[in-house]
Amino acid sequence: MKLYFSIVIPVYNRPQEIDELLNSLTFQTYKDDYEIVIVEDNSENKCEEVIQKYKDKLTISYFVNIENIGAGKSRNYGMQQAKGNYFIILDSDVLLPTHYLETVKLALTKNYTDAFGGADAAHKSFTALQKAINYSMTSVLTTGGIRGKKNSLGKFQPRSFNMGLSKIAFEKTNGYSEMKYGEDIDLTFRLWNAGFETQFIEEAFVYHKRRTNIEEFYKQTNNFGGARPKLNRRYPETSKPTFWFPTLFIFGFDFSILLLFFGWWIFVIPFVLYFTAIFIDSLLQNKNIKVAFLSIITTYIQFAGYGLGFLKSYFKK
Template identity: 50%
Template sequence: MPYFSVIIPVYNRPDEVRDLLESLSNQTSYDFEILLVEDGSTLPCRSVANDYSEKLDIHYYYKENEGRSIARNYGMEKASGEYFIFFDSDCVIPESYFEIVRKELDRNYADCFGGPDKAHESFSDIQKAINYSMTSFLTTGGIRGGKMQLEKFTPRTFNMGFSRKVFESVGGFREMFSEDIDMSTRIRQAGFSIRLIRPAYVYHKRRTSLKLFCRQIYIFGMSRISLYLLYPDTLKIVHLLPAAFVLGSLAMIIASFFWPYAILPLLFYLLAIFAVSLFSNKNLKIAALSVITSVIQLGGYGIGFMKAFFLKILLGRGRDETEEIRLRKGK
């Protein structure tokens, strides 16, 4: 019986699943099974799973479309391992990942862990720029396992694991935006230990276009208010920074029409993003794109945050949604 059960929800991503399974087939430790849960896809990946059936202990399930959280819970119900690990279908896993995680858990066990993400050399320039903006200390990237922690570490489901005991005690994921933050919060509140295993990183492709990235990050900002209504003590100063960026940038742009030097702080900040990205990626195009993706990351989140604050808190429209989420049992 494998120690780890890897649970992967999938929706219309056969090509990404192939890359993910290929990386899993090259691990230095194979003490894991894979549960691939197809969430009502119209482009199923069954044939891809079959291609790797002789290389991996893989179990393919097809179910009606109910959302990624329900798909993960379905996988946990079918799992046989003692420790569940979650990847998104757009991840590629370094070959020593499971060897590192098992050694770290043997050395310093935690009921729940998470790891950071990086950009693989094969990723597109936009993907690398998005990865930079989502992990840089110059944005709010530190909260996702970067070198500078801006809040208490919260595992995300692109690279997250917890024990069977956690599942049996806390339940599964609830179908909502930012369901991984909700799950991590419930795990911590239940008294289980959570830690960051920094060497256990994954390559995360994220979105493939600026439009999709903007939409995703806007939803993240909206969902932060939903999380605040569920857990008021989880809202930190770092979550206010994107909104401050939006309001501050707007104020500097307006003031620059009357005093040109008012725009300088914003320009220096964008220049710093460019310089650090250039140093990290050694590529002028990626550095330039990083400025754009960082503005989208902060601006999209900030706008979503402020809109949700106005609608759900000031106008009181978040009460029914919050109560509905609380009634979901994560089954």
């Protein structure tokens, strides 16, 4: 089957990100035709002027929703309007390496699957905090590498910031559900239940900017944690005891700090050793002491956000 890619990108009030993403697409080594479908989700700060800059360089279709329908439904709308037979779904806050599309085509030619996922990485231009957040979100020591590591724990679940989906699979599953968070995991489970195969394409990574401050990062991980019990209720066979780890970690760490005031220092030792391992591993990967120190903070924030969001959602009817 000849692949014709439609790159689907939902956007909400982020014209600068669209500018940077489209600019990275102009440097692709990919020689075949493809299209870009941008869905503006009722933004106040629209990216129409940015798109005009690239009309002569890229094939772009631009749609504007008059109501804020969310990223999932915006992706569905984009896929409904797309002309391709294979959709590549990206978040607006990513940059693509020059080999991205060529890598995806080669992988699907060798081993075709109706869906795929790729990894995320930190670009050299990112801030120290963005690099630390990227480390916390992708490290085997923090997430088990489930967001895109070859040696990840368990079966890889594609994420919507860097995900591919065939038109056939989209029509069979109806794409993303109404879930605001965790909608990509929900789609992956429905793909598997419908008999579709997925794969992880290691070299099809993107540079993912993520959040630019601690408060936004906490809110994001809190939403991720809140989505997991909802997924467990929908798909009870996917529930695992390990999903409780961030919650137990945070309560255990805070309690160990409290015990220090009473002279019980032994309970804090495992946490000191763990954060030391985080520092060393991040330092080896990023070659930057500031990023390594920040990785300790972002790891704690990630566990706190996810763990407390999970706990609240678990007991919420």
